[in-house]
Amino acid sequence: MPDFSTQLARPGVEREDLEFDVLFVGAGPANLAGLWRLLDLLEARKITGLTIGLIEKGDEIGDHAFSGAVLDPAALDELCPDWAERGFPCEGRVTSEEVWYFTERGGLKAPFPPPFLANHGFPIVSLSRMVRWMAAEIEKREVPGVDVMLLPGFAGIKVLWEDGRVAGVQTADRGVNADGSPRPTFEPGNNLRAKVTVFGEGPRGHLMRELDEVLGLQAGSVNPQVYETGAKEIWEIPAGRVPEGFVLHSAGWPQADGESGGSFVYRMGGDRLAVGYVVSLDTHDPFADAHLMLQKFKTHPRIKAMLAGGRMVQYGGKALAIGGWNSMPRLAFPGGMLAGDAAQMVNAGRLKGIHLAMKGGMCAAETIADALAEGDFGEASLLRYSRAYLDSWAGTELYRARNFHGVLAHGPTPGAVLKLALGQVTGGWAPGDPLRMGTDADATATTEAHYGREGLHRDMLDWGVKPDGALTFSKLDDVYASGTLHDEHQPGHLKIVKGDQVCVSCWETKGSPCTVFCPAQVYEMHPDAAGRVSRVDIAFSNCVHCKTCDIKCPEGNVLWTPPEGGGGPKYTLC
Secondary structure (H helix, E strand, O other), rough: OOOOOOOOOOOOOOOOOEEEEHHHHHHHHHHHHHHHHHHHHHHHHOOOOEEEEEEEOOOOOOOOOEEEOOOOOOOHHOOOOOEEEEEEEEOOOOOOEEEEEEOOOEEEEEEOHHHHHOOOOOOEEEEHHHHHHHHHHHHOOOOOEEEEEEEOOOEEEEEEEOOOOEEEEEEEEEEOOOOOOOEEEEEEEEEEEEEEEEEOOOOOOOOHHHHHHHHHOOOOOOOOOEEEEEEEEEEEEEOOOOOOOOOEEEEEEOOOOOOOEEEEEEEEEOOOOEHHHHHHHOOOOOOOHHHHHHHOOOOOHHHHHHHHOOOOEEEEEEEEEEOHHHHHHHHHHHHOEOOOOHOOEOOOOOEHHHHHHHHHHHHHHHHHHHHHHEEEEEHHHHHHHHHHHHHHHHHHHHOOOHHHHOOOOOOOOHHHHHHHHHHHOOOOOOOOOOOOOOHHHHHHHHHHHHHHHHHHOHOOOOOOOOOOOOOOOOOOHHHHHHOOOOOOOOOOOOOHHHHHHHHHHHHHHOOOOOOHHOOOEEEEEEOOOOOOOEEEOOOOOOOOOOHHHHOOOOOOOEEOOOOOOOOOOOOOOO
């Protein structure tokens, strides 16, 4: 992988080495569950003399956690059986469910949810609030002889290697000018060294890319890692408008035939409603735009009636792993492990991954506890994690859903629905098993092929909705509602790896899809009177860290890297 970060090599900069026995990178549900479970095991086995660290690029744990979610509590029940009594931030439990295939003005409502979407009794959660609670519970713990350091605001920028083995991570420098020179406030990043490093940095992680480049973690997978992008708004609605425990899932309009994605509405606590739309990034459409789909979705009579008289209070966007079993990389390697979305631990059929990610963290913790007790951190010792996870109920669930996304890659056609029904009785088998897919970028058609010549002039396309500032919003208005902030003096964290000329050529031949599919309006091309452009403008301060550009760019010209720790969105309700 090309190394374009100004963070990595500054002659004369001394970096402090901090030693850990175990290091978790990322404070999502996988790593927090792993740390929680590890503390339980160390206390039970009376293993002492340890230092455990967890770093998180968000300013606070939870700031970058994003998922409208109906939680399968299987892993939470294992980890913390008394979670309800301990103040877990449940937004309510599912009491009524609707599943729709929408048309523009109406649609077909399923008489009952299909088995894979049955959620009755499950807790509805804000992932941001959930991981904040998990971190707070961990901080309360006092395990004799074990020091725990939770370090938000620290971004892992580079993997540390020793003799081909992962030895930890380097954190990002702070106080750097756009040209890479140090400011008076400059603070060098640290080398965090560990016997075992657990990478749970979410989908399309920067460090995961480096790991795969060096170790070939994806080489044995059926498919590459594939993704969706989701856009979501949180609304405050009039009291009593939507009953507590209400959940809606839908497919169909506003997406075109042959495209894969869907939408959801979840009733949250405090008369709030989560409204979201996800678009599969292996769509042929180069202008696939989750934000646009969300704005259209809200104009449907069924949804518009729920939102009438309310107000939008928070927005977010994020890429979501969707490949599941067939896209899972090698989970363990010398000195490290992968968990959560970084390892594609998502059941596409159930629209769920939190419980699978948590189980991954817990299985990793159990392997690490054994390694600490035995003093054996070799590859064979750590590979026990892979076997434990794949043999667990989580592995079984993922295997049964292995072909779900492949079946629906071109939308819920009658043939696809029949294959899904067949999979319910065959343990996930479908004709052609395993269904193979390429990368999301390779699946993207040229703009001319998809839209015709007028597609190169996007202003000639009918997007079907205009922001009104009440029901529908521009991307910039929504970005403001996400709380996104970056220090604009730092180097841009979105790297154009092949040069601006590639972007110019893309504008001329493909219409610059990044200017449309980005849910935060980060990329802009400014043509002159003759319609020519000379470069792409990157408003990196808008970036909500969704990583769609890194995934979907048809030229492979964007590399997402972490900004200085603490930058990005600030989710509190998502």
